[in-house]
Amino acid sequence: MQYLDFEQPIADLEKKIKELSELSVADDEVLSPEIKRLEKRVDELRESIFTNLTRWQRVQLARHPERPYTLDYIYKITENFVEIHGDRYHSDDKAIVGGFATIDGQSVVIMGHQKGRDTESRQYRRFGMANPEGYRKAHRLMKLGEKFDIPVITLLDTPGAYPGLEAEERGQAEAIAKNLKMMATLKVPIITVVIGEGASGGAIGIGMGNEVYMMENTWYSVISPESCSSILWKTWDYKEQAAAVLKLTAEDLEGMDIIDGIIKEPLGGAHRGPDQAAKAVKEQILESLKRLKKKSSEKLVESRIDKYANMGEFKKVSNNK
Template sequence: MKITFDFEKPLAELQQQIDKVKQAEDKTKVDMSATINEMQQKFEQTKQQVYSNLTGWQKVQISRHPDRPYTLEYIEMMCDDFIELHGDRNVGDDKAIIGGFGSIGGHTAMFIGQQKGKNTKDRQYRNFGMANPEGYRKALRLMKMAEKFNKPVITLIDTPGAFPGLEAEERGQGEAIARNLLEMSVLKVPVICIIIGEGASGGAIGIGIGDRVYMLEHTWYSVISPESCSSILWRSWDYKERAAEVLKLTSAEMYKNRLIDGVIKEPLGGAHQDPVTMAASVKKQLLKDLKILKDYNIDQLVAERIDKFCSMGVVIEDETPAGQEPAVTQE
């Protein structure tokens, strides 16, 4: 069953009209190619208009489309081979986070990412991509293994957040994420992070500290989801669309605010429209950065990574006494 969002209804209606004309052509054997071509042109124009003017909430919807490729699919399409590694050597193997060594364009790298699942059974198995503490500890174990063998780390982020259950908190969810932030900031190998879907809160940032951080065009990255923000500020989910705009969570806004290093363009309509092309674009960006980062001095790499994240959100307060005009500073 094809999922159609509200803003995509004009496209669905046009497609239905085109299909009806094609059926009529087959039934009557009358040449209607001119009409079909004209309708097809209108469809393409409408499609361009719709996806070129998406709101923040609409991008959130696309990022959650169940047909979007997930971490394992990207790895399968980008890597020549992949060996999955399991367990945190403490509690167990969290299925919400997968990781292992893979070969990409002649480079061996450690791939780590959240995996949501494609159907109900798989989603339950993967806990909807919401990792427990052992998931983040598994990710850290794999990062340290990559560091030991001097291999770069590539993380693919797609999660509605870390698992908020009582048992996760009892096992140290906050500590596990905080430990990852600390260790990733000083990891002595190149680290590249890509948000391929949802990038929510600590669940995303727990594997999101890197020398290069990218977002796919129709993804989001924020401290909180629009629904949760709406429920906290307005005591209702009815304001989720407004929250999505206020949070500035889209790839364009994140790049504008210098919180990410770039945006990877998606096929028209989203990554799910053409997963192979999307994976090729991600692979191209990864190979470009791996080629650059492998020549960096390790101390320089770590220093620049720390400086990048420490400079985020810095505010310079105006200390001008009340009643005086602030001095104009020219750079």
């Protein structure tokens, strides 16, 4: 298990517990009370730390290298998953995965950003940063869902769309914009869950849902804290301050009515209990499907457009002096 910097006190205690557990003592009663005392202290410390996280600490948790990714959730919550490859234009983007599956017998189209676990797979997946063909593959999948009247589920976890020159040459902005236009009028339910990072157009490019949820330790923003710090202060050193003012956590966005709810995670993050986290995601998806399937296609489109049109605040300023 990898520990983040703010988890170091927990790591130190758990290391001590492990060392005591490995000692050979004839009378186990000598060490047992001390081990139990330290285990209780670990539980108390974990509760204290994870109920008082800063926004930057939640960003760190969203990026934890052991956190479940899209394919982990797909294999845990669905049956009969059949992956669809390629955009029928250029190639198959490995940063976005998706296909057809069932969830408790309910057919769905499910897709999301996929990161890698090691150096080789991270390069293969480009850290979850999609090229235009990734968004065009997603477009193809969503339209297939509409054709066969199958709900669409999208899982967001990306630091942003791929910023390379080749992506711009192949129409990155156009591919994302086309997806937004298509999703606004898609005639089947769209359920979106932020399972990790939700950065900028790279996330919203597959994230315009009828209902949008965030897992407890995730973030969703127009810009990452590091990039915001770089623009405002010309250095990444103020990323923690940037995270604070961006208000990018699930709690922040629920308070601004940008998302529809928060999916609880195991104490310590989804990576501490991936099965428990997957169960919570599955329950929310099934609950949303039950509700949205009662709506007509016209009502789904109307409510989705209204949802995004009503976000934010504006004022009309008179020019009269």
